Amino acid sequence: MPEVNPELQRMASHALEKAEDAHLSIIDLKRDVQLISQELSFLKTFSRRLLDILKLQYKLDDEGLNELIRQTEGAALKLEEKAGSGVAPLCQSCHRPLQQDSATCIYCGAPRSSQDFERPLGATK
Numbered sequence: 001m002p003e004v005n006p007e008l009q010r011m012a013s014h015a016l017e018k019a020e021d022a023h024l025s026i027i028d029l030k031r032d033v034q035l036i037s038q039e040l041s042f043l044k045t046f047s048r049r050l051l052d053i054l055k056l057q058y059k060l061d062d063e064g065l066n067e068l069i070r071q072t073e074g075a076a077l078k079l080e081e082k083a084g085s086g087v088a089p090l091c092q093s094c095h096r097p098l099q100q101d102s103a104t105c106i107y108c109g110a111p112r113s114s115q116d117f118e119r120p121l122g123a124t125k
C-alpha cells in the first residue's frame with residue numbers, strides 16, 4: 001500500500017467540499033429558475049387577460065391596442081426621463097432604459113455595448 005501524501009489528501013478533500021457546495025448552489029438556482037418561470041407564466045396569462053379586458057372596454061382591435069401600448073410606453077419613458085435617473089443609459093436597439101446590473105436589455109434582450117456604460121440618459125449618441 002503506497003503512502004498517501006497528506007497535502008494531496010487535504011487538497012482533494014477541500015476540492016470535494018467545494019464541489020459539494022457548488023452542487024448545492026446549483027440545486028438552489030434550479031429551484032429559483034423554476035419559481036421565476038412559474039411567475040412569468042402567471043404574469044403572461046394575467047397580461048393577456050388584461051389586454052383582452054382593455055380591448056373590450058375601449059372597443060379596440062389589435063391595431064388600436066398596439067397604438068395604446070405605444071402611447072403608454074412613450075408616456076412612461078418621458079416620466080422616467082423626468083425623474084432623471086440620470087445615469088441609466090438607453091438600449092441601442094429599443095431605446096428603453098438599461099438595467100445597471102444586466103448584461104442584456106430586459107425589454108428586448110439585446111446585449112448592451114460597452115459605450116452604454118458611458119452614455120448618459122437623453123444624450124444623443
Ligand SMILES: [Zn+2]
Pocket residue numbers: 091092093094095096105106107108109110
Ligand atoms: Zn432593448
